[in-house]
Amino acid sequence: MVLAVASAGFVPDRPDLGHRAEGFDLADPAFFAHSLDPEAPRLLPPAAYRALAFAALEDDAVWTRSWLAIGLGAEISSPGDLLPFTAGHHGLHVQRAGDGGLVGRFNKAQHGGCRAVPLQCRTGTQTPCSFTACGYSRDGDVLPAGPDGPTPAMHQYLGLRPERLLPVAARAWGPLVRINLDPAATPPEPPPEGLTALASQTHRAEFAANWKLAAQALAEGDPLAEASDSLHLTGRLATGEAASIALHFPNLVLIAARGRTCAVMLQPTALGKTLLRIGLLGSGDAESAAAAPGRMSWDAWRAEIAARMAPAVAAQAALTGPETDEPLPTNAAGLWLQRTIAARVRARPAATDTQPLYATAQGRGC
Known part of the structure; x- marks a missing residue:
């Protein structure tokens, strides 16, 4: 076809x-x-x-x-800290909650600020892009929270209402952080x-x-x-x-x-x-x-x-x-x-x- x-x-x-x-x-x-x-x-x-x-x-x-391993829990030790990870074609992040837990979400901008995914982003190669948090661009480093909470750099990940974003299962696996795009996924096998x-x-x-x-x-x-x-x-x-x-x-x-x-x-x-x-x-x-x-x-x-x-x-x-x-x-x-x-x-x-x-x-x- x-x-x-x-x-x-x-x-x-x-x-x-x-x-x-x-x-x-x-x-x-x-x-x-x-x-x-x-x-x-x-x-x-x-x-x-x-x-x-x-x-x-x-x-x-x-x-x-x-269940994907994406980083260390110590990388996001403070409330509001954010760890980005692109899983397949999907831009995701995990954020440290105020109670110390982990919250996983799809990013607000799955294809940057583009109206549609450009052809050059559909080649299977993640590229540097002026629009962050894109499922087709390279992940940035961990974003630490500011003294007043989320920083402007987190906007492409969180948007204005992060509680409305599609959830991702996230849990501590020993010292590591693991995620599953299915929020109802059964837990992974126990860590060492x-x-x-x-x-x-x-x-x-x-x-x-x-x-x-x-x-x-x-x-x-x-x-x-x-x-x-x-x-x-x-x-x-x-x-x-x-x-x-x-x-x-x-x-x-x-x-x-x-x-x-x-x-x-x-x-x-x-x-x-x-x-x-x-x-x-x-x-x-x-x-x-x-x-x-x-x-x-x-x-x-x-x-x-x-x-x-x-x-x-x-x-x-x-x-x-x-x-x-x-x-x-x-x-x-x-x-x-x-x-x-x-x-x-x-x-x-x-x-x-x-x-x-x-x-x-x-x-x-x-």
């Missing part, structure tokens, strides 16, 4: 029309079948790492239906016990790899145990030291070694780019733990993450060309991740309503 491009310059997402690219029906179980063989684990076909249609399918099946944040901010690093490649590379190891939404593994650091690793679907990897836990939260910023929000966690009192000898420093963790991400960057480069001769292998974490994505695709509700949520008027000078 050929769709006419609307006068606004874009074609809105239409899950009811299916997700197709490069000759595949991306939602068909057959698309996943050859990559889920435990005897010969391999990556999904290249379209899963470079096609905008597959990113739209993930938005429908993964990012809007899962005893973890505390060793710093009140996350570090950010971006790599040229699809988020699926990034997740499997960060979680390199031998499978140990599996829960409903997590895979636990044993592995080794680049230095050869033993490490415990957990991949929490879809975007959280915990790497524990030498008395520290590095929490890596993944966020797609393009089809072939992933932003990592990195928090450093410990057990017990944060100040005493930070001073304990033999702990890994921030520089050591950054080096470890860069070493783990190198295969993901190489794999993304290999998948960028028009043809890939041989299917690339994947590891245990990648196989588990692909199985989980395939299951989420099968389980998502069928799209039966063909009426767009909004439309630009045609032929009216709009």
